[in-house]
Amino acid sequence: VQLEQLEYAVEGAVNRMRHLLFQLRPPSLESAGLGAALTEYLEAWAPDAQLHGVLDNRLTVEPTEVMRTTLFRIAYEALSNVRKHAQAKTVTVTLEGGTLGVAMHIVDDGVGFNDSVVAGPAIGHLGLVSMRESAELAGGWCRIDSQPSGTTVAVWIPLLELRP
Numbered sequence: 001v002q003l004e005q006l007e008y009a010v011e012g013a014v015n016r017m018r019h020l021l022f023q024l025r026p027p028s029l030e031s032a033g034l035g036a037a038l039t040e041y042l043e044a045w046a047p048d049a050q051l052h053g054v055l056d057n058r059l060t061v062e063p064t065e066v067m068r069t070t071l072f073r074i075a076y077e078a079l080s081n082v083r084k085h086a087q088a089k090t091v092t093v094t095l096e097g098g099t100l101g102v103a104m105h106i107v108d109d110g111v112g113f114n115d116s117v118v119a120g121p122a123i124g125h126l127g128l129v130s131m132r133e134s135a136e137l138a139g140g141w142c143r144i145d146s147q148p149s150g151t152t153v154a155v156w157i158p159l160l161e162l163r164p
Contacts, residue, residue: 026072034068035059038075038093051083056094063102067157070138071095071104077127078106078153086110086151101140101158112146131155 029037035057042053063071075093082091088110096103128144131153135142140157 029068029072030065033062034071035095037068037072038095041076041079042093045083051088052090053079054090054092056092059095059097059102061097063097063157064159067102067138067159070134070157071102071155074131074134074142074153074155075104075106077131081127082106082108082110082151085113088150099159101156104153104155104157106153106155107150109150112148112151114146 026037026040028040035055038057039055042055045051045053062068079091079093082088086108088108091106091108094103094105094107131144132142135155135157138157139160140155142153142155145152145154
């Protein structure tokens with residue numbers, strides 16, 4: 001009986017890990033690009049009538065694989081925070097590419113949060129820090145501005161390919 005319970009627990013953990021990996025790097029990110037992957041993620045919200053997600057994709061060239069993955073993971077974290085905490089009605093993700101890099105803005109109309117959350121997150125709440133660190137590791141930046149009328153996450157990643 002204990003062995004069966006252990007097998008069941010391991011199987012559940014493996015399934016949760018697969019689901020998480022799928023969310024952090026969906027197949028559409030590789031096959032169809034960043035805009036398609038973000039659209040797919042936002043469309044998954046359709047059953048949640050309380051929050052409407054919009055993608056404004058102004059990219060003329062698809063970012064590199066490393067850039068797509070970095071930008072998707074940052075967007076995933078930011079959008080997860082909007083869903084969990086912002087009490088927003090609408091969130092808009094805008095993608096723009098230039099000759100030097102890719103900019104992404106995620107803007108919600110929620111309640112905002114205290115600046116101390118950005119400066120020093122509570123234990124177990126590392127999402128905002130990880131967004132900044134991901135952008136910085138890619139040679140770019142991530143800025144978060146929160147007001148009582150909503151939050152803006154602005155990210156810029158240069159077109160330089162990351163080296164392992």
